[in-house]
Amino acid sequence: MTHANNARQPARNDRPRVEIYDTTLRDGTQGLGVALSLVDKLKITRMLDDIGVDYIEGGYPLSNPKDVAYFEEAQKLKLKHAKVCAFGMTRRKGISPGDDPGMKALVEAATPVITIVGKTWDLHVDEVLRVSRDENLAMIRESLDYCRKHNPDGDTVLYDAEHFFDGYKANPAYALDTLRAALDGGAQRLVLCDTNGGALPAWITQAVREIRDALGQDTPLGIHVHNDGGLAVANTLAAVEVGCDHVQGTINGIGERCGNVDLLSVIANLELKLGYQCIAEGAVQRLTETSRVVYELANLNLVHGQPFVGSAAFAHKGGMHVHAVQRIAHSYEHIDPASVGNERQILVSELAGASNIAATIGDKFDLADKRDIQRKVLERVQDLEHQGYQFEAARASFELLVREVLGQRPDLWQLDHYRCVILKRNGEVTSTEATVKLEIDGETEHRVAEGDGPVNALDGALRKCLRPHHPRIDDLHLTDYKVRVVNPTAESAAKVRVMAEFTIRGDGPTETFTTIGVNENIVDASWQALADAFAYHLIEIREDAQVAGSAT
Incomplete structure (x- = not known):
């Protein structure tokens, strides 16, 4: 890991510079259904560094063994640009930072940057921490000072003012005192947090302007907002336009409750519309790729309507x-x-x-x-x-439909019949068996396969029939399968629509496509989607071979 550099980085081409601080690996993993392995976290770290993200928050070193292991492995990474950050809370009440296990864990993580979060809202000080307000100020000041002086591999400390916008509204004077305490402790940047995610852009703008007036126009400010009001991107852009030049968020906006601000939308708006420089030159063109890699590693479905990077965005x-x-x-x-x-x-x-x-x-x-x-x-x-x-x-089923209209769909096989049998004993399914009988090029193929349910069994039997004639059929893999009722008023007799996504993994480039089947019988709808996928794949192989042959 490179050592932290406290100097502000110059902008390229005289564009104003906004730092990007990614907390996908920490705040993002608090989202519902989000889980990242150690390997996943390291992959995302390398990817974020490659596109020019400034800070990557790896986690809280004292929270779990995975985060401890992450910081150990992160020290071995040869990052080109990004600085890895350890995140933690202020010291506990009534003890010195040197005696606090959390403080020790932060400095032992040996990261170039440490981020400390502290209480800004007097409600939290009085009712959650239950300490005096002066003690809370001491906790902020002493924690930052300890981390700045004792971190062996870095001297940069950032301060996240938790619940700042709620705290500033409730008690402006005390909220300002917490920020001054952080500056007294050596914080190189104050990050104003809309932790509950309910602020409106006008209030963000007003509060940031007042903080700059109170603390000085050169005070380095950042913004960290959540999306509970659906305004995270708007609030972030509003803060940047009135002086915050550091943005914290997550890739795809994943995070607790309604999520954090989506850094992808923020970066795209700042770079393409507002003239700021946020990440490496040309890396904006990799935002869609970055989005999809994180979805895949986090085992989350793509959000088709996600601005800028969703599959339906254009x-x-x-x-x-x-x-x-x-x-x-x-x-x-x-x-x-x-x-x-x-x-x-x-x-x-x-x-x-x-x-x-x-x-x-x-x-x-x-x-x-x-x-x-x-x-x-x-x-x-x-x-x-x-x-x-x-x-x-x-798309694949649609192309097959076009071929039918044009009279150009080849007759790859003739189906005689298929059959599925599900055997259940003592309340448990013990086996599913599918039989498929086809005629291919004048030869009869009659095959049986067992599987985990009728779709898997039919897939296996159909592959057995086709494999002797089309060995590249095994390049095709089912990657997603969805069933939706078409006419719910028919209840259990309703039609269902099956959408099956397949990926081709062979010698050539990876391709993903989707097929569809509709029927009152879910197995028959599934068969339609399977058969379309195999047919589409084999037709594409045949046409690729014809193109290659004509080229030679």
């Missing part, structure tokens, strides 16, 4: 919108999707116009000028969506 469905975007992209897009590493999507649905069809797959199937074919595809989509299909998120 998705267009209405025919009028698509037509306009094709002529003038910025007519319905606030930025170029590529500027954050994302891409435009043209969705196909019953709301679409023929222009959607052309924009979606016109080049692949040479449909750009074939309005009659576009109309036939659109009519077919509308008929199927009336039955419960949704092709906007099932």
Whole structure:
């Protein structure tokens, strides 16, 4: 780890500089369903350093063995830019910092930066800590001074003023006293926290201005807000515009309750719209990649509508919108999707116009000028969506539908039948068996497979049938499976829609696609999605081979 540098870093190209402090590894892991292994935390650390994040908060060294191990491993990392931070609370009441296990753990973490959080709101001092207000000020001052003097590998201490905006509203004089105590203790930066996440931008702006007036315009201030009012990004930008040049948050906004501010949205707005410099040159184009890596490591589903980086952030469905975007992209897009590493999507649905069809797959199937074919595809989509299909998120099934309309879908196999048998004894399912019988190139394939449920068993039996003819079928892997009731008023007889996501992992680039099936029978809907996936994969392999052959 590089040693902390107290000097403010110059901006590139004379742009004003805003420091980015990431707390995904600590505050982010307090979110519901978020869990990161030690390996995950180290991967995220390297990734954040690579894009130019300034500070990476690794955790609280005394809280659990994983955080202790993280700080030990983090010392071995050769970071190019970022400084790893240990986070902890002020000393306990009534004892010196040198006798406090928490203080000792912070300095023993040997990080370039230590961040101390202390109480700002007199309510917390009186009713939570139950100490005198003077003792709380001493706890803040002495804790920062101890960490600054005793940290062997760094002398930078940051102060997080917890519940600052609530505390300042309740008792402005005492809230200011806590900040002065932190400065007296040697804090290099005061970070104002909206810990409850309920502040409004106007109050953030007013409070930051008053703090700068009271403490001096050169006092280094940061902002740390939560999203309980849905205004975390707005509050953060408001604070930056009135003098905070240090932003704390998490990737994707993960965190306790409604989450922290999403650093990705903050960075994109600051860099692309407000002219600030936050991360490494060109790294804004990696924001979408960064988002998805963190979701994957945290075992969380992507948020499709997430600003800037979500898969639907630049998705267009209405025919009028698509037509306009094709002529003038910025007519319905606030930025170029590529500027954050994302891409435009043209969705196909019953709301679409023929222009959607052309924009979606016109080049692949040479449909750009074939309005009659576009109309036939659109009519077919509308008929199927009336039955419960949704092709906007099932691109592979949609392409197969287009091939059918064009008469270009190859007949890869003929299904004779499939059958699933579930055996249950003494209240427990002991086995699921699937039988699939196909005819492929004039040969009969009749195979049986056991699995963990009917989908897994059908997948196994279908693979056995196809493998002798198409060995690359094993490059295909099911990665997600969702079931949704289409017409709930029919109760248990309702149709269900199955969405199956597959990833191709072979010699070439990794590809992910989705297929769909709809039926009153959940097994049959699943079979449709499985069969479409295998067919799509095999057709793509065949066409790639044809392209390669013609090239040679």
